[in-house]
Amino acid sequence: MKEDERLFRLIKEAGSRYRHPVISARFEKFKDFKVTWNRTGKERSYKVSDYMSDSPDAALYEFLDTLISRNSGNKKGYGPEYLDWVSSDGFVLSKRPVYLERSRNITMSTTGTRRDIGESLDRLLGSGLLVDTDIDNSFFTWTAMPGFTKVGSCNAMFRVVTVSSSLDSDDVPERVLDFVTYHESLHLRRGYRPGRRAHDLAFRESERAFPGWEECEKYLLKMRREQREKMKRRGQSPVPAGV
Ligand SMILES: [Zn+2]
Structure with a gap:
C-alpha cells in the first residue's frame, strides 16, 4: 500500500540517523495508539498504529524519529509537529469514531440505568470545579460490563472517558460518581x-479541590476490597486495581 511505502521510507530515514536498521514497516489496525516491533538479529520490523496513516510527513517523521531514538537508548521527547497533529480537533474528530468502534465494553452512552454521566458533568460545571474548555471535544460513556477494580479511565489522545457501570447504581453515592468523573476530566x-x-503532584493537587475527595477515595477502596473478597469466595482471581 502507498501509506506503508511512505512509512517505510520515513522510518528507514529515521533509522539511518541512529544506525538502527529497519527492514520493514507497515500500518496496523490496533485499537490503541501503539507501535510494536520484531527483532531479527540487529534488524527490526515495525508495526505502527494506523491512526498515523494520513498524518503529514513532518508529523509522522517526528514521531518515528522519537520512537527510533528511544529504541536506540536515547530519551528524546516528542516534537511539536507530532504533538500539534495528534492534539488537533481534526485528528480527534476523525480518529475517535474508529477508536470507539474498535473498543469493546462501552455502551456509547452517558445515560445509565440509574445514573447519568451528563448530569454529573453538569454538577461539576455548575460548581465551577470544571470549566467548559476542560471537556471540549470529548466523549463520555459507561462501560458495558461493571468493572469494580478500575472505576474510570481516560484516553487523553482521543478524549474519551469511560466510567465503570459499577457506579451506575442507587447504592453508590452520587458524589462518588462525580468524583470519578472529575478525576477523569x-x-x-x-x-x-x-x-x-x-x-x-500537580494532578493530585487539582484532584483535592473536590470537596470530600477523601471520603470518595475511601468508598472506592472499600468497594474494591468487597469485590475482591466476593471474587475470592467465588474462586475468581482479582484484577489489578487502578483508576
Ligand atoms: Zn487517572
Whole structure:
C-alpha cells in the first residue's frame, strides 16, 4: 500500500540517523495508539498504529524519529509537529469514531440505568470545579460490563472517558460518581502528554479541590476490597486495581 511505502521510507530515514536498521514497516489496525516491533538479529520490523496513516510527513517523521531514538537508548521527547497533529480537533474528530468502534465494553452512552454521566458533568460545571474548555471535544460513556477494580479511565489522545457501570447504581453515592468523573476530566484538561506521569503532584493537587475527595477515595477502596473478597469466595482471581 502507498501509506506503508511512505512509512517505510520515513522510518528507514529515521533509522539511518541512529544506525538502527529497519527492514520493514507497515500500518496496523490496533485499537490503541501503539507501535510494536520484531527483532531479527540487529534488524527490526515495525508495526505502527494506523491512526498515523494520513498524518503529514513532518508529523509522522517526528514521531518515528522519537520512537527510533528511544529504541536506540536515547530519551528524546516528542516534537511539536507530532504533538500539534495528534492534539488537533481534526485528528480527534476523525480518529475517535474508529477508536470507539474498535473498543469493546462501552455502551456509547452517558445515560445509565440509574445514573447519568451528563448530569454529573453538569454538577461539576455548575460548581465551577470544571470549566467548559476542560471537556471540549470529548466523549463520555459507561462501560458495558461493571468493572469494580478500575472505576474510570481516560484516553487523553482521543478524549474519551469511560466510567465503570459499577457506579451506575442507587447504592453508590452520587458524589462518588462525580468524583470519578472529575478525576477523569482532569486528564482531559491536561491533554495528551505522552511519556509523562499522569498522576503527578500537580494532578493530585487539582484532584483535592473536590470537596470530600477523601471520603470518595475511601468508598472506592472499600468497594474494591468487597469485590475482591466476593471474587475470592467465588474462586475468581482479582484484577489489578487502578483508576
Ligand atoms: Zn487517572
